[in-house]
Structure formats: structure tokens, C-alpha cells
Amino acid sequence: MRCKTKGFVLVETLIVSVFIMVLLSLLYANLFPVVAEYERRKNYDTVEAKYIAHWARKMLIDSGKENAFVLVDGYLDVTDCSYYTNPSWCEEFKEMNQISKIYITNYNLQNFKNYVKTSNRFGRSMEEYIASLPDYKEKPGVYRVIVEVIGSDTNQMIYGTIEVKK
Amino acid sequence: MRSRKGFTSIELLVSFVIVSAITISLFSVVLNYRNKQQITSYETTIDAYINEMTKLVQDDLIKKHVFIVEKRENNTIFFGFTQAGTGSASAIFQVSKDTNSLRYGPTDATVTYPVPNIPDLKIESFHFEQDDYFFSIEVVFSHPNFNANKKLRIVSPYGY
Numbered sequence: 001m002r003c004k005t006k007g008f009v010l011v012e013t014l015i016v017s018v019f020i021m022v023l024l025s026l027l028y029a030n031l032f033p034v035v036a037e038y039e040r041r042k043n044y045d046t047v048e049a050k051y052i053a054h055w056a057r058k059m060l061i062d063s064g065k066e067n068a069f070v071l072v073d074g075y076l077d078v079t080d081c082s083y084y085t086n087p088s089w090c091e092e093f094k095e096m097n098q099i100s101k102i103y104i105t106n107y108n109l110q111n112f113k114n115y116v117k118t119s120n121r122f123g124r125s126m127e128e129y130i131a132s133l134p135d136y137k138e139k140p141g142v143y144r145v146i147v148e149v150i151g152s153d154t155n156q157m158i159y160g161t162i163e164v165k166k
Numbered sequence: 167m168r169s170r171k172g173f174t175s176i177e178l179l180v181s182f183v184i185v186s187a188i189t190i191s192l193f194s195v196v197l198n199y200r201n202k203q204q205i206t207s208y209e210t211t212i213d214a215y216i217n218e219m220t221k222l223v224q225d226d227l228i229k230k231h232v233f234i235v236e237k238r239e240n241n242t243i244f245f246g247f248t249q250a251g252t253g254s255a256s257a258i259f260q261v262s263k264d265t266n267s268l269r270y271g272p273t274d275a276t277v278t279y280p281v282p283n284i285p286d287l288k289i290e291s292f293h294f295e296q297d298d299y300f301f302s303i304e305v306v307f308s309h310p311n312f313n314a315n316k317k318l319r320i321v322s323p324y325g326y
Binding site (some may be wrong): 097 | 221295297319326
């Protein structure tokens with residue numbers, strides 16, 4: 001009996017090669033957003049940012065004026081030191097920690113998240129951080145403090161959040 | 167009839183050359199990734215060390231209420247605490263470039279925390295700054311392969 005020695009023809013080989021190459025390139029292209037997301041999340045809720053958020057909370061509890069807890073659209077920008085009874089403490093706190101923003105929000109972030117999506121008041125990195133946070137269940141009398149800090153080793157923005165009871 | 171013809175020496179030679187070329191080009195790529203992975207591993211190690219030291223010192227400053235902060239000789243920072251109900255206490259934070267380590271703990275019982283054993287990793291500099299309400303401690307770690315120096319930064323209010 002004659003043994004069949006015919007292998008793949010050139011067209012078959014080319015089609016399979018192209019198919020595999022398309023699959024690999026798709027996989028490679030989809031890897032980039034994952035790597036970028038990982039790089040971003042390295043700057044979220046770092047130990048340094050958590051302690052800064054803690055001191056921001058302390059400042060709000062100890063010297064936050066009554067209007068520092070009046071939220072509109074689920075948040076209030078309390079970066080300005082006029083919200084505190086000890087503005088010089090606040091100025092020094094911001095300068096020493098290179099804080100660019102302090103927000104107070106409802107404990108449940110749903111309203112704030114919706115507002116951030118539709119508003120152009122927030123930077124892109126802040127939008128991405130807010131989107132990465134869970135919604136959290138509503139807790140009466142409990143708020144969240146969110147701080148944005150210029151990172152000490154990378155000059156990238158770092159973010160931290162902590163709950164605050166009024 | 168079955169064909170018994172094998173590869174010719176030219177075919178074999180060409181195949182070997184192609185496979186060798188691919189192997190050599192991949193080898194440098196793999197080696198490059200291996201180096202990157204090694205540097206990432208170093209960065210993770212030093213980040214963990216910095217986080218651990220930050221937590222250790224900041225927790226003390228928060229829980230014991232730091233009242234006095236003084237810079238003393240030999241890159242040493244003295245903390246005086248007022249602990250509620252237990253009287254006063256003190257601690258020191260010391261940076262030693264010679265031994266490549268940090269020391270922290272109660273004044274009479276400090277603990278040495280050696281910098282992770284990574285080749286060429288060293289304490290580059292130490293800064294202390296004190297203002298009316300806040301102080302900051304910054305220890306900079308450097309490594310020739312890091313894109314940016316790593317910083318241990320402790321900022322806290324005092325006397326509050």
C-alpha cells in the first residue's frame with residue numbers, strides 16, 4: 001500500500017499561522033489595560049495615604065466647622081482651610097503632606113460616584129480612584145474623607161480614604 | 167512504495183541556523199525580563215519594609231500622643247509621649263547609614279530594623295523638619311536599578 005506523504009499545503013499553514021498570530025496579538029493588546037490598572041492601584045490607599053487620611057479626619061472632627069458637613073451632590077470639597085477653626089494647623093498639615101485635595105462624602109458613595117461621572121470638576125486620576133472604590137452601605141452619621149496627595153517618591157497622585165463619624 | 171528519503175544536509179543546516187537564531191534572540195528577551203522581575207522583587211521588598219516601619223512609628227505617635235519631638239546627635243529623633251492613664255513615655259528613632267539600619271522603640275529598649283538584604287541598596291539621606299504644629303521625617307533609600315528613590319516619610323502633628 002502506498003504511504004500518504006502529503007503534509008499541509010502552504011495556504012493551510014498560512015491560515016493557521018495568521019489565526020494564531022491574531023489570537024496572540026489580541027491577548028497582548030488586552031494585557032496593557034491590566035498592567036496600567038495595576039500601576040494605578042499601586043497608588044491607592046497606601047499606608048502613607050491612610051495615615052494622611054487619618055489626620056485629615058482628626059482635623060475635621062476636632063476643628064471642622066458645622067458647614068464642613070453640609071454635602072451637595074454627595075460630597076463637599078473641604079480643601080480650603082476656612083472650613084476649620086484652626087486654619088494655620090490646616091495650612092501646615094496640607095503643606096507638610098503635599099495635599100492637593102480633601103473631600104468629605106457620604107459613607108455610601110453612590111451619589112458621589114454618579115456626580116463624578118457626569119462632572120468635569122475632577123481630574124482623571126481622581127475619577128479613576130473614585131470609580132475603583134466600592135459603593136459601601138449607608139451608615140447614619142458616618143462620612144468618608146478622601147485625600148489626594150502628591151506622592152513623595154514618584155510625584156504621581158496617591159489617594160486614601162477613611163471613614164469619619166461626626 | 168514508501169519513500170525513504172530523509173532531510174538533506176543543507177535542509178538540516180538551514181533548520182539549525184533558523185532555530186539557533188530564534189533561540190539567541192529569545193534568550194536576550196528572557197534575560198531582560200528576568201532582570202526586570204528581579205528589580206520588581208527588590209522594590210516590593212523595600213516597599214514592604216517602608217510600610218512596616220511607617221506603621222510601627224505612626225501607630226505609636228497616634229496611640230501615645232506625641233508631645234515633644236527633638237532632633238539629637240547621630241541622626242536620632244527623640245519622641246516624648248503622654249500616654250493616657252499610664253503616665254509619660256519616650257521613644258527614639260535613629261537612622262544609621264553605617265550599619266544600613268533603622269532603630270526604633272522605647273528609649274531604653276530600642277530594636278534594630280536592618281534594611282532588607284538587597285545588593286547595592288543603601289540609605290541615601292535623612293531629613294528632619296519641624297514646624298509649629300507638624301514634623302516630618304524622611305529617609306531616602308537608593309538603588310542603582312530603581313527608577314526613583316524610595317522614601318520612608320512620616321508626617322505627624324505633635325503637642326496636640
